Each structure stands twice: as structure tokens, then as C-alpha cells.
Amino acid sequence: MSEPKPRIVVTRRLPEAVEAALSERFEAVLNPSDTQMEAGALAEAFAGADAVLCTVGDRIDAAAIGAAPRAKMVATFSVGTNHIDLEACRAAGLRVSSTPGVLTDATADIALSLILMAMRRCGEGERMVRAGAWRGWTPTQLLGRDPTGATLGIVGMGRIGRATAARAHHGFGMKILYANRSEVDPGMPAERRELPELMAQADVISVHAPASPENRGLISAELIARMKPEAYLINTARGDVVDEPALIAALQAGRIAGAGLDVFAQEPQVPEALRALETVVLLPHLGSATRATREAMGMKCLDNLAAFFDGRALPDAVV
Numbered sequence: 001m002s003e004p005k006p007r008i009v010v011t012r013r014l015p016e017a018v019e020a021a022l023s024e025r026f027e028a029v030l031n032p033s034d035t036q037m038e039a040g041a042l043a044e045a046f047a048g049a050d051a052v053l054c055t056v057g058d059r060i061d062a063a064a065i066g067a068a069p070r071a072k073m074v075a076t077f078s079v080g081t082n083h084i085d086l087e088a089c090r091a092a093g094l095r096v097s098s099t100p101g102v103l104t105d106a107t108a109d110i111a112l113s114l115i116l117m118a119m120r121r122c123g124e125g126e127r128m129v130r131a132g133a134w135r136g137w138t139p140t141q142l143l144g145r146d147p148t149g150a151t152l153g154i155v156g157m158g159r160i161g162r163a164t165a166a167r168a169h170h171g172f173g174m175k176i177l178y179a180n181r182s183e184v185d186p187g188m189p190a191e192r193r194e195l196p197e198l199m200a201q202a203d204v205i206s207v208h209a210p211a212s213p214e215n216r217g218l219i220s221a222e223l224i225a226r227m228k229p230e231a232y233l234i235n236t237a238r239g240d241v242v243d244e245p246a247l248i249a250a251l252q253a254g255r256i257a258g259a260g261l262d263v264f265a266q267e268p269q270v271p272e273a274l275r276a277l278e279t280v281v282l283l284p285h286l287g288s289a290t291r292a293t294r295e296a297m298g299m300k301c302l303d304n305l306a307a308f309f310d311g312r313a314l315p316d317a318v319v
């Protein structure tokens, strides 16, 4: 008799091709309703799991881990791991994998979209047209700023930071400043700055720092206060890397020109104060949301799970 297949609990719907491949290789317990699993449902689903395939919407904390006594691995369908208590995983002897590399371009594309939308006031224009409020072309309507030739400050020069810088520099002739723990070779002219200096010098600042505990509130009220009044803040990393209330206060007071946000501190809640601001472009965490990227992310989860259960090294080990 053949060995039973490892049981993988999958917390959300995944692209069809990924669910099919997972079901072929494992006993995949899928989530056909695609609803977010609250703590109770998560605990119930995890009870018999040999591994868990989770997403950024799940909270994999000590309680969730405790509810999965059989589980040996967590494969997260994300590059970020801030939704997982990595220490608790270590303590429980759980391996953790993520999906680096495959979402770099898609996320950099969204960062660039936010830069363009914020600087050229596309959200405001779109809302005006949809509301039937457009009364025709005028020479002074919705005047924005030119991304071309502007100075872009990249906070966190990892893969996505570098890909955003490349698009901005090669596509729009933007001057690139970056703040990063170490000097990197971005493959283009770029000057390293201390973060406070970068905040004061850039016309648009794009945040790409990971949501580690030490980066919580990294873009603080003090740093936001250093921004030029005509500057924009873009965030495609994680909401809690930016002091959200301080950003809202700066925007409400008109102390900075605008913001483009794909991520929020308490997703999916987006503060009413942000939604009320015309100068902010808001997206629902779309960074990696292309079909090809999401399939590649799923296949990475599958590869890591297969490696683990075959006794091979994890290609994308976090823990």
C-alpha cells in the first residue's frame, strides 16, 4: 500500500493551476468559499494538517501554531513574513518558506503606477470623470508634477527597490537616491543617503523596506516632517513600516503633496481619514496581483513543500 499523501491545509483560493498541482502531489485541503479564516476556523482546519499554506491575510501566531500539532511546515504565499510569528515557528520546530524573486517586477510596476498616479493626479481625475463632474479641458485643471527628471528616494534597496529604481531611472530619467543598510550596486547611477537626508531631498519617496520588528514605524513622524512640501510618499511594502497616523496628519495639513498606498497598517481596514483625502491614491494590496505572478508564487509554495516532504533542502527557507 502506498504511503498517505501529506495533508496540506490551504487557507485561501489559489490560481487553478496551483490548486491542481497541489492536489496532484498532496492531500490538499482547499478553501472553496475563499473566506478569511478566523482564529477558530483556522484552528479547526489546522488540527490535522501536516503543513499549512497561508497568505498575508492569515495570522500565524503561537495559538494558530499550537492548533496544528502535526504540522511540520508553513509555506507562505508571499515574500513578506510579518504575519507569521517566526519565533513561535522556531520554538515549535516548524520550517517556514516564502516566495522571493517571482513578484519583484509586478510589485515594482505597482510602485511606479502609484508614483505616476499620485504625481499626475490620476485618481482625482478618474473620480471627477466617473462622478460626471468633468466640465471640459482647461489650462489649469488638475495640474500635477513631472515624474520625468524628479528625484526618487528608495527606502530599502532589495530586489523590489532596485526594480522600481530601474523603471524610474531608465523610463523617466529620475535621479535615484537610496537608503539601505549597506551599499548596493543598483546597476545605474544612484547615490546612497542616510534616511533623514533622503527624506528631505527626494521629490518622491518609495518604501520597500521589509516589515521586520525593527522597521515598524521606520518612516516616523519626524522623518515625514523632513519631507519637502511638494513631495510624495509611496508605500508598497507594509503598512506598519510607515507611521500611518503621522502620514495622515501631514496629508491633512497639506504639509506634503500626496501619497500612493498599496498597503495599510490594519488591512483590510483603510482609515476613513485616508479615504477622504483627494491627494492620496489607494490600492487594495495589488503589488503581486498578476495571474502569472500569483501562479509563480503558488508554484514556489508547492516546490518548497515538495522539497520538505522529499527530505530536500527548502529552496526558499525562512526558518
Ligand code: DGY
Binding pocket: 056, 077, 078, 079, 080, 081, 103, 287, 288
Ligand atoms: C508579499 O508577497 O509579501 C506581498 O505583499 C503579497 O503578494
